Amino acid sequence: xxxxxxxxxxxxxxxxxxxxxxxxxxxxxxLGVDNKTIRHIAIAGYEGEMNLAIHSDGGEIILExxxxxxxxxxxxxxxxxxxxxxxxxxxxxxxSDKVREMxxxxxxxxxxxxxxxxxxxxxxxxxxxTKIQMSFNLK
Amino acid sequence: xxxxxxxxxxxxxxDKCLGCTTCLRNCxxxxxxxxxxxxxxxxxxxIDCGECIRICPHHAKKARTDSLKCIKDYPYRVAIPAPTLxxxxxxxxxxxxxxxxxxxxxxxxVVEVAYGAEIVGRAIPAEYGRDNLLLPxxxxxxxxxxxxxxxxxxxxxxxxxxxxxxxxxxxxxARKRIExxxxxxxxxxxxxxxxxxxxxxxxxxxxxxWDDAYDVINGAISIKDIYGALRSVLRTVDEKNIQxxxxxxxxxxLSGGESRFVQNRQLIHVDGISNVIRILDEIENGNLEDIExxxxxxxxxxxxxxxxxxxxxxxxxxxxxERAKQVxxxxxxxxxxxxxxxxxxxxxxxxxxxxxQPRVFKPLDDDFQKSLDKMQQIEILESRLPGLxxxxxxxxxxxxxxEDIVTGHAREIDCVFVLKDRVLELSKLTSEMLQMGxxxxxxxxxxxxx
Ligand SMILES: Nc1ncnc2c1ncn2[C@@H]1O[C@H](COP(=O)(O)OP(=O)(O)O)[C@@H](O)[C@H]1O
Ligand code: SF4
Ligand SMILES: [Mg+2]
Numbered sequence: 001x002x003x004x005x006x007x008x009x010x011x012x013x014x015x016x017x018x019x020x021x022x023x024x025x026x027x028x029x030x031l032g033v034d035n036k037t038i039r040h041i042a043i044a045g046y047e048g049e050m051n052l053a054i055h056s057d058g059g060e061i062i063l064e065x066x067x068x069x070x071x072x073x074x075x076x077x078x079x080x081x082x083x084x085x086x087x088x089x090x091x092x093x094x095x096s097d098k099v100r101e102m103x104x105x106x107x108x109x110x111x112x113x114x115x116x117x118x119x120x121x122x123x124x125x126x127x128x129x130t131k132i133q134m135s136f137n138l139k
Numbered sequence: 140x141x142x143x144x145x146x147x148x149x150x151x152x153x154d155k156c157l158g159c160t161t162c163l164r165n166c167x168x169x170x171x172x173x174x175x176x177x178x179x180x181x182x183x184x185x186i187d188c189g190e191c192i193r194i195c196p197h198h199a200k201k202a203r204t205d206s207l208k209c210i211k212d213y214p215y216r217v218a219i220p221a222p223t224l225x226x227x228x229x230x231x232x233x234x235x236x237x238x239x240x241x242x243x244x245x246x247x248x249v250v251e252v253a254y255g256a257e258i259v260g261r262a263i264p265a266e267y268g269r270d271n272l273l274l275p276x277x278x279x280x281x282x283x284x285x286x287x288x289x290x291x292x293x294x295x296x297x298x299x300x301x302x303x304x305x306x307x308x309x310x311x312x313a314r315k316r317i318e319x320x321x322x323x324x325x326x327x328x329x330x331x332x333x334x335x336x337x338x339x340x341x342x343x344x345x346x347x348x349w350d351d352a353y354d355v356i357n358g359a360i361s362i363k364d365i366y367g368a369l370r371s372v373l374r375t376v377d378e379k380n381i382q383x384x385x386x387x388x389x390x391x392x393l394s395g396g397e398s399r400f401v402q403n404r405q406l407i408h409v410d411g412i413s414n415v416i417r418i419l420d421e422i423e424n425g426n427l428e429d430i431e432x433x434x435x436x437x438x439x440x441x442x443x444x445x446x447x448x449x450x451x452x453x454x455x456x457x458x459x460x461e462r463a464k465q466v467x468x469x470x471x472x473x474x475x476x477x478x479x480x481x482x483x484x485x486x487x488x489x490x491x492x493x494x495x496q497p498r499v500f501k502p503l504d505d506d507f508q509k510s511l512d513k514m515q516q517i518e519i520l521e522s523r524l525p526g527l528x529x530x531x532x533x534x535x536x537x538x539x540x541x542e543d544i545v546t547g548h549a550r551e552i553d554c555v556f557v558l559k560d561r562v563l564e565l566s567k568l569t570s571e572m573l574q575m576g577x578x579x580x581x582x583x584x585x586x587x588x589x
Contacts, residue, residue, distance in 0.1 A: 002511040005518055022420060030542070031510045032502025035294045039423065046424035065514075067507050103426075112425065 003031075006062045009052040014102065017053040020061050021045040024072075031065065037136055040116040041070060044134055047109035048074035054099055056130065070136045072117075080126035088114070088122070145182045146345040148203040148337045148359075149192065153177055155199035160530040162191040162200060167412045168290055172543070173533035183498065186286035188412050188437045189337040189446030202337035202447060203344070205358035207365060210245055213329025213357065215321065218246040219309050220333035222253040222384070222392035223442045224362060225462060226455030232373050234389075234462060238381040240372045241333065244365060248317070252332070253384030255309030256391035259302050260400030261480045262489050263432075266300055273298045275406070275422065275430040280304065280397055283338035283437035284415055285495060292419045293497030298433075301490050303350055304342065305391060306332050308489060310355040334359045335392075335445030338437065349495050361447040385474045386463035393456055394441035398434045406432035411439045503546065517541045525556045 005027070007020035024045050028038045045061065052059045052074065059076025081087045088110050095105025114120040117134035124130040158176040170184035171191065178191075178199070191200040210216045218241050225234050232240075242249045259280075266276050279285055279300040288295050303311075310330045317328055332352075334340050340359040342352050390396035394410035407430055409418055415435035421427050438444035443459065444452035466472045483489050503517075504510040520541035528536035532553040534543050543549035552558045 002508065003514045003518075018420065018424070021424060025423070027514065029293075029500065030503055031514055032500075032504075032507060035497065039294045042423055043425040046426065065511055067511070 003065045004062065006060050008060050009049055009058065011053065011056060011058045013053055017050055018046065020049050024063055033138065037138065041072060041136055044113045044116045045072055047113050048132060050104060051109055052076055054095060054104055067138065069138055072134045075131040076129045078127065078129045080128055081124040081130055082126050084122060084124055146341060146347065147182060147185050147187055148340040148344060149180065149185060149187050149189065150201055150203055151178050151180060152199045152201055155197050157197055162195050163535050164530050165190050165194045166535065167416060168287065169535045169539055171535065184290060186283050186290060187338045187341045188283035190412060192337060192446040202340055202361065204334065204340050204361040204364065207244060207360060209358050210329055210331055214327045215317065215323050215329065216246045217248045217250060217313055217328065217330045218242065218333055219250050219252050219306060219313065219330060221335045221442060222256060222389040223335040223445060223448055223455065224333055225389060226392060226443050226459040227362060227366065227448060227450045228373065230458060230461055234382045235380060236373060236376065236378045239379045240369045240376045243372050243376050244368055249381050250309055250313045251382065251384040252306045252309045253388035253391060256305035257385050257388035257475060258308050258480060258483065259305050259489065260387065260391065260397055261475065262302055262484055263400050265484055266302065269301065271297065275427065275433045276300050278397055278434040281338065281436045282342045284435045287415065288419065289495060289498040292423055295419065295423060296495045296497050299495050301494060303489055303491055304352060306339065307350045307352045307355065311488065314355050329357045330355065332356050332359045333362060335362055335442045335448045336438065337446055349491050349493060351492055363447045363449055366449045386466045386472050387474065389459060390463055392442045392459055394436050396441065398432065401432045404431040405429055408434035410436045410441050412437045513545050516545050520544055524554055531555045
């Protein structure tokens, strides 16, 4: 990987949430990545960032770019997901009413990440945290 | 920095610019730098939104528009005023009076753009039947927003409505009619748009425009420039029957005015360029999938807040809303018939020449590998800068300076803090060297004092 940058995302920081995906988008445009790929990454990155803010105890997004592909890693320090299959189900969400009022919690985040990425892998351990690895092919 | 020429109506009056960096920090696309004590506009990034015109304390940012004298070049002169015009003067002057005043400045005819606005508005529902429909349909009414999308949200250009602008439609229909009625040649008809903003002036003057405004409109005169002249004749002018537009048509001057034509669909309308950016970000993130129509206007309040208007936008809004009520209560609020709209739609007279294309940017480097290296350098440089985004370096923020340095447009010591550190290092070094040079005369007891 030739270019790497990471963004911290804090728990419950809704004011800043979205900033990392905004910066990622801008960076990819400047690099000259094609618009379609950027769109996929924007959607996946944004969902990942929101999940960190809403569901996790805080974490980070790591963007890595080489001439072949773009890796997006989203990892946090807890609380972890007890049932991954359930979490990956469209429409499944544990978001609170308060969060839903803010327009989040449709339960489409994880499924959309999987849909938009060329490679998607999720690992989670209750009490330890969650790690999502995604790749997007260039050309 | 760019590989093609862009036409812009926004420009800098160099003599007036003090290089104060106010505009720099308020440009929504980061298109301004201060170099050599003067502001510079990066042409490929400018969207002519007029934020800098509004904000410059020294009035050094201006818009290229035409003077009233230009109309003399044409035997038959037509003014097509933006709907905003009727919000510029108090309710004691009727719409007909304002339009008559405009006519008296030397025009043979006045045709309201509000008339074209109703036509375009009524055609919007047909957009949902077009091929390659992308949701939400994004209004094409504000050219600053369309350009913003081309520059910052290229993936969304396909969402922009393919309908012409109200001024384009108004001008084209007027031109056709006058040609036939008066037996005039095209070149003898001069149509002038009375503009509230720089963005629309650009649309009129840019031959490369995706609309055909350039072909059918001969110039753009700013509301500001003729405001005084209009005021002085308003009281005395002979009032004629000119108004044809409905309240739905002139309501287009207000944020949300266009959205009123979109019925039974989920929609969002926002005004102010930073609010528009926020929503476009959300759309690009795939976060607003249920929304079917988005009306974004660059100016606060909509076109009533245009940078070339005079009246406060909130007052203008009230005036226009009141006028709408009056027109309705006088039973003068006549809308066009459905068949008329359908006919023009069928005749393909309401659509743009071609869909809007994203503005192609030069990446950091043509070689992707080198692009990556440069991006890494930017990251490193940015981490060395103080992160204050103060603008003293002439770039809109530390990140922007880092980018400018890596692309060869600035130096690290343009940052005053880096410069200060360097000077400090240098002065330490100098004093050390002085001591070294004259060991015998050393009396440097207080040399190390900070
Ligand atoms: N980083 C995370 N840490 C803990 N739980 C998570 C995390 N990401 C997702 N989840 C769980 O998975 C569920 C589904 O996530 P998602 O598909 O993004 O939907 P939503 O965020 O709308 O609830 C969440 O409601 C939450 O219970
Ligand atoms: S909102 Fe209206 S006045 Fe303002 S830039 Fe857009 S078109 Fe012009
Ligand atoms: Mg989610």
